[in-house]
Amino acid sequence: MPELILPARLQGIEQVRSFRAPARLDYQFTAGLATTRFLRAVAEKRLVGQRCPKCQKVYVPPRGACPTDGVPTEEEVELAHSGTVTTFCVVNVQFYGQVMELPYVSALILLDGSDIPIMHLIQEVPYDQVHMGMRVEAVWVPDDELGPTLESIKYFRPNGEPDADWETYKDNV
């Protein structure tokens, strides 16, 4: 690219090379009937999924219908507070808005009694010891801080049980 010819007033001063161009999208998230029931149960320290009457799969958080069979999932199922790590990610990269100390582990956890994993944090264990099949349990916030949000669970931690058999979670990886 040929040299620019600058007017005198622009010579010998620090040039602008970049500018902030943030983008922001403000939404209202409406949970819907099924997820509202799930979140209200979370505020009572309970985990509740819904079972499909055709394929018998238990969805959590429930969306009110089975995506495979297209039928309402009306039967509610109380789920355990323990589950199996199906897959996980060790987060090493700083990003905007991050509140966690690096590195930390974000994992998909298949709660006992359910057929689809939820995403949550794994703590109280060195990040390099987290593995597929690890058995974990929910650590809840104090009762007076419970609310209709998955943040009512602080994180999951190993519960001391031996690793789950591959057959028990192979359909979820």
Add this chain to the structure above:
Amino acid sequence: MAEPDVLVAPSTIEYPFRRTTGPVIGAFLTALREGFLVGIKSSDGKVIVPPVEYDPYTADALTEIVEVGDAGEVTAWSWVAEPLDGQPLDRPFAFALIKLDGADTAMLHVVDTGGDPAAIATGMRVRARWKPPRPVGASEEDDATGAHRVGSILDIECFVPEGEN
């Protein structure tokens, strides 16, 4: 039908982008930070504001940055009666194409007439209202407040009818 009893929560997605300018738009933004405006000479000697890197007709690389005035003439406008979040002014204003003194093209900016849509017209003279200069030693957080010039098109707060500032 009664409203269903469902939970609703705000959900915001934010991307903290920073864009690089290249030397030509960089010169334009540097001039804004310093409190004046520049364009670029096209192959046929016309002055294009804001400056472009290549001639719109011949595609030649352009190199000669030139100063233009910070006042000019409204060539077209559109009234914004109810400004949206993120628009340059929070009171009614006009988006306007303004042909600055010494320029041969018009530049998009906003005109503040104190909220009066009858006070803007094609052909009227307007002048830039500048933000204060960037304080020495200002931090990136200071720059993000929008209180002073940083090298942004919004270093000009708005244009106002000539004689009003």
